[in-house]
Amino acid sequence: MRYGIAYRSDQLNPVSSDDMAKIAALGLRNDFDLRTADERSERPDQLPPGVNNVWLNVLADVNGTNAAALQKLITKPKEANEVLGGGKAEALFINVYRDFITLPSAKQSYRELFIDLGSSTDVPALFHCTTGKDGTGWAAAALLTLLGVPEQTVYDDFLRSNGYILPAYQKFIDKFVVAGGEPSIPQDLLGVKAAYLKASFDEMQTKYGTIETYFADGLGIHEAGQ
Numbered sequence: 001m002r003y004g005i006a007y008r009s010d011q012l013n014p015v016s017s018d019d020m021a022k023i024a025a026l027g028l029r030n031d032f033d034l035r036t037a038d039e040r041s042e043r044p045d046q047l048p049p050g051v052n053n054v055w056l057n058v059l060a061d062v063n064g065t066n067a068a069a070l071q072k073l074i075t076k077p078k079e080a081n082e083v084l085g086g087g088k089a090e091a092l093f094i095n096v097y098r099d100f101i102t103l104p105s106a107k108q109s110y111r112e113l114f115i116d117l118g119s120s121t122d123v124p125a126l127f128h129c130t131t132g133k134d135g136t137g138w139a140a141a142a143l144l145t146l147l148g149v150p151e152q153t154v155y156d157d158f159l160r161s162n163g164y165i166l167p168a169y170q171k172f173i174d175k176f177v178v179a180g181g182e183p184s185i186p187q188d189l190l191g192v193k194a195a196y197l198k199a200s201f202d203e204m205q206t207k208y209g210t211i212e213t214y215f216a217d218g219l220g221i222h223e224a225g226q
Contacts, residue, residue: 001147005123008140010132010165011035013043023126024048032113032127034058034135054116056109058135062099074172074189077181089188090195093134097199100138101207101218111219113139133161133192138200145211155194162191 007026015023028051033040036059045053070092073080084092100106116122129135137158144154166173166187173186208214215221 001144001149005125006117006143007124007126008132008136009126009128010136011039011043011128011130012045012047015046020046020048026124026126028124028126030054030116030122030125032056032116032125034109034113034127034129034139036060039130054112056113058106058109058129059096059099059103060105060109061103062096062105070189074169074176074181074186077176077179080176080185081180081182084185084189085182087184089185090193093188093193093196094199096134097138097196098203100135100200101203101214106135107219110139110142111221114143114215114219114221117143131161131165131190133158133165134196137161137192137197141197141200142204142211142214146215155197158197159192159194166191 004026007028012023012031028048030052031045031047032054033045034056036057040055047053070084070089073084100110113127117125117127127136127139141154141158144157145151149157169186169190173190176186177183204211204214204218208218
């Protein structure tokens with residue numbers, strides 16, 4: 001694996017002046033935003049001058065409320081318990097990870113992302129969603145798998161998000177639980193589970209068989225990137 005080519009992140013808002021300097025030092029050419037329209041509107045990316053902002057709405061074709069919108073329920077414990085308690089949050093996210101493979105908007109978004117990441121004129125680049133774990137997590141896992149990274153290493157990399165995201169939201173999680181929220185809900189919403197990534201891989205293997213066929217037939221990306 002080469003360093004300094006592709007970076008993954010959570011949302012780029014708010015960005016402190018110190019962090020903005022660190023981002024500027026990466027020399028990014030492109031910032032690929034995988035979020036929904038509502039997420040982008042609420043917190044537009046904050047970027048150094050000269051970085052091209054590319055919107056790839058992975059979940060544009062979702063029918064009904066998507067998982068990203070449901071994350072806001074962490075501020076409404078009683079409502080969250082009703083809508084997401086008893087394992088419903090985990091089931092919802094498993095379906096979302098299947099959507100990453102099947103939705104036309106996801107196929108189109110990932111096609112553009114991976115083609116651009118493979119172009120020397122479009123990197124270094126950064127790709128992100130709101131928490132950097134779901135749409136971004138599948139993008140990273142798919143890319144690493146295509147490049148031959150062992151399966152266990154891919155899963156370990158995916159699960160590392162828990163060590164960054166959950167501590168960042170700990171105050172919100174504690175407040176949610178104290179107010180009567182089901183403790184499993186924040187983990188299911190804000191964290192990641194191996195079952196989530198497995199849902200994407202299972203869907204990919206069912207429909208395409210191999211990661212190479214997923215890229216070729218599912219995303220329409222062939223050796224020449226056409």
